[in-house]
Amino acid sequence: MGNCVSLDISCDQTLNHACGCLFGDGNYIHKMEANLKALEKAMQELEERRDDLLRRVVIEEDKGLQRLSQVQGWFSRVQCVGSQVNDLLEANSTEAKRLCLFSYCSKKCITSCNYGKKVLNMLKEVEGLLAKGVFEVVAEKVPVPKVEKKHIQTTVGLDSMVEKAWDRLMKDDKRTLGLYGMGGVGKTTLLACINNRFFQVVNGFDVVMWVVVSKDLQNEGVQEQILRRLCLDKEWKRETESERASRIKNILNRKKFILLLDDLWSEIYLNKVGVPPPTRENGSKLVFTTRSKEVCKDMEIDVMMEVVCLSKNEAWELFQQKVGDNPIKSHHDVLPLARKIAEKCCGLPLALCVTGKAMACKETVQE
Template sequence: MAGVGKTALLNKFNNEYLVGAEGINVAIYIEVTRNYDLSKIQKIIGDRLGLSWEKKGPKERAVVLYKVLSKMNFVIIFDDLWEPINLRMLGIPVPKQQSKSKIVLSTRIEDVCDRMDVRRKIKFDCLPWEHAWELFQEKVGDALAHPNPEIRRQAESVAMKCGGLPLALITVGRALASKRTTKEWKHAITVLKIAPWQLLGMENDLLVPLKHSYDCLPNDKLRLCLLYCSLFPEDFSIFKEWIIGYCIGEGFIDDLYTEMDEIYNKGHDLLGDLKTASLLESEDEEHIKMHPMVRAMALWIASDSGTKETKWLVRAGIGLKEALGAEKWNDAERISFMRNNIFELYEQPRCPSLKTLMLQSNPALQKICDGFFQYMPTLRVLDLSHTSINELPSGLGALGQLQYLDLYNTNIKVLPSELGELVNLRFLLLSHMPLETIPNGVMCRLTLLQVLYMDLSYGDWKVGTSGNGVDFQELESLRRLKAFDATMQTPAALQQLAQSPRLAGSTRNLLIKTAAGLKTLELPSSDLWKNMTKLKRIWVVTCADLEEVVINGPDVRPENDLNTLSNTIIRGYNTVPDEEQSVLPDLESIILQGLQKAKIMYKGGCLQQLSSLFIWYCPGLEHLISCANDESEEPLVIIEAFPKLKELYLHGLPRFKSFSTGRYLLCFPSLVSLKVIECPKLKTLELSAKDLLEIHGTNEWWNTLEWEDDTEVKERFMPLFRPLR
């Protein structure tokens, strides 16, 4: 990114190291402008080599340069490249690996390195805190010699907001060199939070250089996506799926793709391009971060270079207890008051241009006044998740352009009939809320819905005479639905879901709750699952009648003949026909919770893609799997029912005593983490797990384990134990 010190280092390298360097005939430093001229670069190189260019065109110059440079050891430095430079057209020979000749370049865009086949890339990181603080103190000077320790604390807070970026530390440090009181320093912190461009020197010395990277982005979708990231709090780890969903709602990501997975992949690609341009940082595969100074630049751009400070009204994560007055909302296009402590919204703002309103993660927010949304005709994205509101205000139906509505983890029990007027909704997120009532005729009016999340939420669907709530047919009328997280409370609704190819094919997460009369649940080979090709998680909770969860894959035969081998290995995934592997191909997680008498029966096959298995408070469970013929006198049978399981969590199982029964041994070839809590009868760890890295449990439980003089097993597992506090 800009300001990290690339140019300073290359200048130092050129002026101090290369001057008179042994074995180097010529060193040439070239600062490349964004719209560089090939002939000007050739002239700079030619002048350094003492060549005359009279009456020679670019191609002739390239031939001469190539001949001359090929006969010497050279170092050519290209500083601040914005796009790949054609060395062949310039006439610069590409040095061989062992040659003393080198071509060095700096760029803000990683893709430039890749497209120029750079052999070695060195990433310039921002300064660590110790060096950042040292540089900041140097630029602030005598102001930090003040005896008041509060000033030093405030100064450290300011320096930390620079994120280790040298240019920011220098610019901000100089701007605050004359500040002598704690109130002046506190004001500086406030300015950096809200309008950093107001600080002396920030605009010209820092924000304008940073903006060059923004200007060079190839399209407006990328620019808007970057600006959107600035709606989140400073230094916040942003879940990529959030940003992508918002951008779809805003219309930044086009509708070229029909499948939701393809649309989200396009969003991930946009975020990847912003990372390549050094405008976003990668936390991990699922999260991104925005450097504080890049965020400052984005907010400055969004406010028309600081001239319209309420155009993007962002006060995210700064401890607000009350929203800004309604008069400040009038000109806003995007508003973010997320992650604050706002209690109530009691005014009716008039926002004719507002497109996004983010109020999520205000846990104290309980009431929004009636008519609050009455004058927001262009609103497309509304996030009220993680608040304590227990009802939606009247006037919601005025949001005719709304495409994204998030009510996740609110206290709403009843949806208003007005919700049916939001006919342009594409995203409706209703998960993790105590929703009890949806008026008839609401869901079926939302015909443009593509994403509907309702796990751990409403599940009282009416199928025939079963259920008391909304007719299941309303769900089946959602013909554009691509992603569905569902709660099903009756076997009839579960069966109806399975028999609806569109709904079943859209289901990603399924919560089966209560389901009175459901006695057996079979995985994966059951007609129940054949249409659920995108299902990632199954959560079975408080099903009091459930007696068996059956693992029953396609018929699996032992790899080896029992007559010739003492051990039999069953690996379901090695012998399953391709056409049968399509059953639950994406199932990654199973949660079994509050099942009073259920046990897990193994009849064959495996759950091919399962990576996590959580079992909570199932008092009747004695074994992870029970086998139908566990009294057999056959030799040891090794079962790989979970070939890709990485995480196994056992919690609150008072009767649990072993992983398998009889002559069967469970093999977990991919297991990394095992957590055991409140399983007092589990005294042995009879399992095979070659990749296991950690076993979590209490010291009390661990100290009661019995190893049966198996020194090898004990030595294998002892170093992996991680005591729970």
């Protein structure tokens, strides 16, 4: 009679299977309405929990904290599920019209069965999100950024000096660099360019610290600026200078750091501040600006670099940028006057910028 496969399925099994589809848990059609009501209620509870949680998060974020990734992930899943639930609820009226035999069957059985199955699965997903939406902690301190980028206006003639300073600083045998030059020559801008270079290429450093020293600033002021970069808590404000130094040392001993000191007027003793000396072993670096070459010698640095005034052409280019085209082109006698004014600034960027801005609103030869 040929190869014949015998299916040994009893009548009882067939009947049980049929009854299960019509009356048991597998009847997605009959349970559709009940599951839809349960889904609608569960979704409402989920949205209420989302709103309560969001209020908590906003309060913490207003304190400067950052929401946890798991909290943000939960919000995202709730939003996604909410959209899917809305689609199912909108399709309910169409599916309800297809029901027959006291909602045990449908005019389109397969379609209604698939819809009912989606409703049940979505109900389970919403209930799962409700269970997971309980968070004791919703936000934490924002991690300290490795580098804080400095705003720099358009520069002229600094690119070569930045490259020169960067190349010297990045040599493995060089740990410290001193930038010296007269006031207004562009030392701070040069230091800011170096800072921003670290922003682009961190090179394995853990933190870059910018500290403005100035003439009368004491160790306490230097410590506060460093601690503000390293810690968000304010406990250190009640500590003594030696206690702050110990705190700074404990933190920086575990980091490969860059310390940028702007406007140094005299030797600063790093051990009193709490800064470990940069060495080949810790891989850290120190860069500072000063008006005095003697300060560079007192700090016993590896490399000294003088920041010089701009060349005649560079000075004229910077002056033109600050004045703008309109004043210079307003009268044929203005151009030679403008060149004479630029020359009197002797290539000093600060003088060129201040004078150029002052001339930007002048329109006549007399002015």
